[in-house]
Amino acid sequence: xxxxxxxxxxxxxxxxxxxxxxxxxxxxxxxxxxxxxxxxxxxxxxxxxxxxxxxxxxxxxxxxxxxxxxxxxxxxxxxxxxxxxxxxxxxxxxxxxxxxxxxxxxxxxxxxxxxxxxxxxxxxxxxxxxxxxxxxxxxxxxxxxxxxxxxxxxxxxxxxxxxxxxxxxxxxxxxxxxxxxxxxxxxxxxxxxxxxxxxxxxxxxxxxxxxxxxxxxxxxxxxxxxxxxxxxxxxxxxxxxxxxxxxxxxxxxxxxxxxxxxxxxxxxxxxxxxxxxxxxxxx
Amino acid sequence: xxxxxxxxxxxxxxxxxxxxxxxxxxxxxxxxxxxxxxxxxxxxxxxxxxxxxxxxxxxxxxxxxxxxxxxxxxxxxxxxxxxxxxxxxxxxxxxxxxxxxxxxxxxxxxxxxxxxxxxxxxxxxxxxxxxxxxxxxxxxxxxxxxxxxxxxxxxxxxxxxxxxxxxxxxxxxxxxxxxxxxxxxxxxxxxxxxxxxxxxxxxxxxxxxxxxxxxxxxxxxxxxxxxxxxxxxxxxxxxxxxxxxxxxxxxxxxxxxxxxxxxxxxxxxxxxxxxxxxxxxxxxxxxxxxxxxxxxxxxxxxxxxxxxxxxxxxxxxxxxxxxx
Numbered sequence: 001x002x003x004x005x006x007x008x009x010x011x012x013x014x015x016x017x018x019x020x021x022x023x024x025x026x027x028x029x030x031x032x033x034x035x036x037x038x039x040x041x042x043x044x045x046x047x048x049x050x051x052x053x054x055x056x057x058x059x060x061x062x063x064x065x066x067x068x069x070x071x072x073x074x075x076x077x078x079x080x081x082x083x084x085x086x087x088x089x090x091x092x093x094x095x096x097x098x099x100x101x102x103x104x105x106x107x108x109x110x111x112x113x114x115x116x117x118x119x120x121x122x123x124x125x126x127x128x129x130x131x132x133x134x135x136x137x138x139x140x141x142x143x144x145x146x147x148x149x150x151x152x153x154x155x156x157x158x159x160x161x162x163x164x165x166x167x168x169x170x171x172x173x174x175x176x177x178x179x180x181x182x183x184x185x186x187x188x189x190x191x192x193x194x195x196x197x198x199x200x201x202x203x204x205x206x207x208x209x210x211x212x213x214x215x216x217x218x219x220x221x222x223x224x225x226x227x228x229x230x231x232x233x234x235x236x237x238x239x240x241x242x243x244x245x246x247x248x249x250x251x252x253x254x255x256x257x258x259x260x261x262x263x264x265x266x267x268x269x270x271x272x273x274x275x276x277x278x279x280x281x282x283x
Numbered sequence: 284x285x286x287x288x289x290x291x292x293x294x295x296x297x298x299x300x301x302x303x304x305x306x307x308x309x310x311x312x313x314x315x316x317x318x319x320x321x322x323x324x325x326x327x328x329x330x331x332x333x334x335x336x337x338x339x340x341x342x343x344x345x346x347x348x349x350x351x352x353x354x355x356x357x358x359x360x361x362x363x364x365x366x367x368x369x370x371x372x373x374x375x376x377x378x379x380x381x382x383x384x385x386x387x388x389x390x391x392x393x394x395x396x397x398x399x400x401x402x403x404x405x406x407x408x409x410x411x412x413x414x415x416x417x418x419x420x421x422x423x424x425x426x427x428x429x430x431x432x433x434x435x436x437x438x439x440x441x442x443x444x445x446x447x448x449x450x451x452x453x454x455x456x457x458x459x460x461x462x463x464x465x466x467x468x469x470x471x472x473x474x475x476x477x478x479x480x481x482x483x484x485x486x487x488x489x490x491x492x493x494x495x496x497x498x499x500x501x502x503x504x505x506x507x508x509x510x511x512x513x514x515x516x517x518x519x520x521x522x523x524x525x526x527x528x529x530x531x532x533x534x535x536x537x538x539x540x541x542x543x544x545x546x547x548x549x550x551x552x553x554x555x556x557x558x559x560x561x562x563x564x565x566x567x568x569x570x571x572x573x574x575x576x577x578x579x580x581x582x583x584x585x586x587x588x589x590x591x592x593x594x595x596x597x598x599x600x601x602x603x604x605x606x607x
Contacts (some may be wrong), residue, residue, distance in 0.1 A: 019469065027362065027438060028391035039388040047376045050417075098355040116372035117382075118431065123336045126389050 019051055040134025044108075058104065059142055063097035063150040070216065071157065078217055079210035080207060083158050088156040091171065092215035092244040096181040097150050098143045099235060104188020105139045107199055113191070113280060122278075136183055144181050147172045163248035171245040175259060178238050182263040184269035191276035215239050232259035268275055288351055289314045289472040290335060297330050304330040306496035307344065309444060312489075314440075316347075317467050319487030320476045321587075323543050327496040328476035329369060332443045335474070336366040340483055348441060350482055357362035365439035367430045369446045375419040379410050379429050382418060387474060389438040404432040408462065424455025431462055435471065442466070444475040448482060471598060484508070492591060499591050507587070516552040516560055521573040523547040529572045536563045543588070548575070553590065 031039070048055055067090070070078075075085030110131055112118065120208050121131050151159075151168060189202060212226075213235040220228045231234055237257040245248025290312035297305040305327040312318040322328050333339040333345055334532060338355040346353045348360045364476055366372070374383050380401050387397035405411045408428045413421060417562045427447060434442045441519040447463065448456040463486055467473055478481050483503045483529055492500040492507070500507060516537065526543055530550055533541045536559075555563075571601045 028393075028396075030362070031389060031391045039385060043374065043377065043381075043385050046381060050376055115374065116368045116370045118376045119338060119368045119384070120340055120366060120372040121389070123364060124362050124386075124389050124437075125358055126391075194606055244516045 003039075005085030030125040031127075033130060033227065034127040036130035037134050037137065039129050041137040042134075044135040044138035047143070048142065055142065056145070059097075059101060059146040060149060060172075062100055063093055063146060063209065064153060066096065067093050067153060067157070074191060086154065086157060086159050087247075088218075088243070089216065090151070090159040090240045091246050093154070093173070093234060094147055094175055095149055095211050095239045095242055096215055096263060097146045098175045098237075099182060099210060100206065101139070101143050101146060102179050102183035103186050103199070103203060104142075105136060105183040105189075105191040106202075108139070109187045110193075113277070128278070129270075132187060132273060132277065136187075140176055140180060143176055144172070147175060156282055161246040162247055167246045167248055171242045174242060174245065174255075175238065178234075178258060178262055181265035181269075184265060187219055187273040188269050188276060191273060209233065210235060213239060234265075239263060288312055289316075290318075290348055290474065291348070292331075292335070292344065292346040295331065295334060295341055295346050296343035296450070297334060297339060298329075300377055303496050305334070305341075308493065308496070308498050310491060310498070310501075312472065314490040315467070315470055316472045316473055316482060317463070317475065317486050318563060319483035319490040320493060321478070321480065321483045321490055322476070322493040323478060327491045328498075329445055329492060331493070332445050332474065332476060333539060336443050337361055338366070338516060345492055363439060364441045364443065365434040365437060365441045367434045367445065367447065369449070373418045373426060374430050376417060378415050378417050379405060379421070379425075380414040382429060383433060386433050386436050404436060407509060408432045409458075422455070423460060424451050427451060427455065427459055428462065431459065431466070435466055439471065441472045441474065444473060446476055446478065449478065456482075492587065494591075510590070514555055514557045514560075516549070516555050516563060517549065517576075517580060518567070519546075519549045519576040521548075521575045525572045526550060530531065531565060532566050532572065533572045535561055536566045570596045 060152065070089055070093070072084050073088050074090070075082040079085035080090060112135065122128070153170070163170075186202070189198075212230055213233045214230055215235065217237065219230040222230060234257075237254065238261070239252055241254040241258045244254050288308060288311050292308055292310045294308075295305055295308045298302070308327070308331060310318075310331075318369050320328050321332065330339060331479055334577065335348060335353060337353050337360050340354060349363055351363070353360050363503070372386070377385065383401035384397045387400045388394070392400060402411075403412045408431070409431060410425060413425060418426060421429065431442075431444070431447070434444070439473075440504050444463070448459050448484045450517045451459065460482075463473060463475070473486075475482075476485065487504060489501070489503055491498055502510070516533065518533070520526060520528060526547065530541050530543065533550070533552055537552050537555040539555050540588050543550045543551055557579055562575075564574065567577075
């Protein structure tokens with residue numbers, strides 16, 4: 001509060017701090033959509049970092065348990081030997097690991113939105129989908145960690161990708177793209193059902209969808225009706241394309257089907273989520 | 284200087300199912316003033332604020348903020364206003380500094396400008412020492428201050444404060460009041476809701492009293508108080524069984540209606556001539572009534588409501604306070 005030091009920046013007395021903020025009313029232009037998304041992704045990352053251990057446990061438990069149980073308990077019966085089955089199953093377990101994580105993304109988003117800070121976000125002039133996409137981008141990081149660690153365990157157990165590291169990398173990218181699109185289903189569900197108690201039911205339902213795919217066994221062994229369902233499941237298309245990528249046998253048609261699913265999921269559930277998000281304040 | 288009002292609403296309406304949360308409200312809030320919206324829980328205060336802040340779409344009527352329609356020009360309105368909700372709108376998982384940097388970045392400030400702004404706000408709000416602690420560890424008063432800091436970060440022309448001091452201890456409440464005064468002194472318009480007549484009286488240039496979604500009174504604090512009378516006698520008895528006796532004595536001496544309050548040992552008069560208060564106390568003692576406390580003060584919100592509406596400000600099972 002000395003008399004002549006008003007010009008120095010360092011020893012700012014409290015009142016001047018308020019002046020500095022309020023008496024310079026030059027409002028910046030609203031941030032670019034990409035900036036807003038990255039800033040909100042940074043926010044989500046801080047929150048993940050604060051509970052890193054729990055997060056790691058959460059994302060690794062299921063793929064590790066499934067990989068071990070299915071390979072060692074059922075692998076011999078399914079494919080003649082554990083090693084044979086692992087070549088077939090590992091790409092599938094990667095798909096399952098990421099797809100099951102999308103449920104957690106939807107859950108995080110719906111809990112997060114109940115937070116008062118989202119009311120503030122909604123009254124700010126930035127590109128609104130950034131509030132959700134930011135979290136989803138950070139979650140891509142979680143999916144990536146799951147995929148890399150599960151793949152590493154698979155390699156340690158004897159999985160050998162015929163297409164080498166490049167095939168594995170492409171397969172992981174494809175799974176990430178699909179999961180990002182698939183997660184919008186659960187942001188929609190998360191906004192529709194306000195109660196977190198439905199998470200158990202959602203998890204069961206998603207598990208059923210995952211089982212009704214060719215992740216575990218080839219659909220050619222199934223009865224015709226079931227086989228039709230399984231072959232129409234987008235998760236089967238993804239698992240097939242991922243197998244193709246890691247073993248070097250992928251076709252354009254297989255990739256096209258996955259691209260189609262991604263496009264449809266984004267086109268339907270993206271806007272639906274945003275409408276529900278906007279409306280949430282109206283409830 | 285600017286004659287354009289900060290807020291102008293006409294017949295503003297919003298229903299949630301059968302409940303008419305806001306039932307035709309006309310408000311005009313002058314630029315650069317503090318406007319208090321006073322009402323009990325469920326009166327429609329929060330819904331009104333949320334409509335003005337573009338969070339809730341009105342069912343009917345119009346609302347303009349600095350001449351911009353809150354529905355048709357929501358994006359423009361969002362650049363001019365800032366909302367501090369009833370439940371702290373800070374991110375508990377982030378530190379105070381991170382919270383402010385986040386919001387500054389989302390307002391459009393560059394990374395370095397955002398950091399500078401965060402630092403000067405934390406200093407101005409006496410939070411510099413707690414800058415790197417997560418907001419979860421903040422006390423109620425600190426959280427509110429961070430909340431208000433977040434609100435003025437974008438140098439908004441209008442800020443909405445929804446019950447800014449509910450649940451705060453008196454010291455924190457005074458700090459928040461000082462903060463609001465400092466913000467207004469620098470030209471920002473403030474619309475705040477409150478359940479406390481004293482708060483509206485302390486801060487607001489004009490007050491609107493709303494109940495059941497309707498505007499029941501509007502004016503300066505002085506006008507409002509003179510309409511309900513600004514001196515009431517509040518008595519607390521040592522022995523609740525003497526209340527009927529005390530009621531008779533007070534009614535007789537003060538010459539105004541006296542009501543028992545919810546607390547079985549207390550009762551309050553309507554507006555009374557302060558000169559008669561001393562006589563009332565003497566009369567009570569003479570009648571053998573043991574008085575624990577005897578106070579002459581502002582009528583409570585309850586009394587304001589009773590005078591204005593003829594019914595007590597009962598809590599309605601309204602949907603307003605539920606998180607939508």
